[in-house]
Amino acid sequence: MSLEEFYYISQIVAVVGIFASLVFVGLQIRQNTRATRAASHNAVSDSLNEINRMFAENADLTKIWLTGMADRQALSAEERWRFDSTARAYLHVCETMFIQAGLGAGDKSVMHAEEEGIRTAFASPGVREWWAENPYGFCAEFRTYIAKLAKSAEIAK
Numbered sequence: 121m122s123l124e125e126f127y128y129i130s131q132i133v134a135v136v137g138i139f140a141s142l143v144f145v146g147l148q149i150r151q152n153t154r155a156t157r158a159a160s161h162n163a164v165s166d167s168l169n170e171i172n173r174m175f176a177e178n179a180d181l182t183k184i185w186l187t188g189m190a191d192r193q194a195l196s197a198e199e200r201w202r203f204d205s206t207a208r209a210y211l212h213v214c215e216t217m218f219i220q221a222g223l224g225a226g227d228k229s230v231m232h233a234e235e236e237g238i239r240t241a242f243a244s245p246g247v248r249e250w251w252a253e254n255p256y257g258f259c260a261e262f263r264t265y266i267a268k269l270a271k272s273a274e275i276a277k
Contacts, residue, residue: 189244242270
């Protein structure tokens with residue numbers, strides 16, 4: 121084998137090696153993306169479950185929530201603070217889902233699955249009143265998204 125033939129063979133081997141490396145890196149990135157999405161889904165699910173657990177384990181909070189949804193002004197100052205904190209917590213979880221879905225780190229289907237819950241919340245006068253007073257703790261994109269959902273909740277009434 122001549123030196124020139126050896127050179128060409130080594131170039132072919134190098135190209136195959138580079139191609140194999142790129143395929144491997146692509147597979148690793150794909151696997152990492154799936155793992156990130158799974159972790160994101162798990163974290164959001166845990167957060168929503170924690171909110172549900174709060175209601176399931178605390179009859180007073182459930183009563184406050186239901187009363188506040190109908191008429192936030194009917195709540196005492198302490199009850200209103202608990203209602204407001206619960207609304208804030210729920211919507212921050214929703215904002216997290218929204219942002220993660222937009223970044224590709226979260227699953228958009230999870231966000232779409234929760235949209236009916238958001239619409240239900242915004243169909244209530246108490247949540248709409250709270251939101252009118254407190255939208256600025258949330259990013260502008262999420263506020264726009266909520267405005268669309270709230271409008272569709274009003275139309276559905």
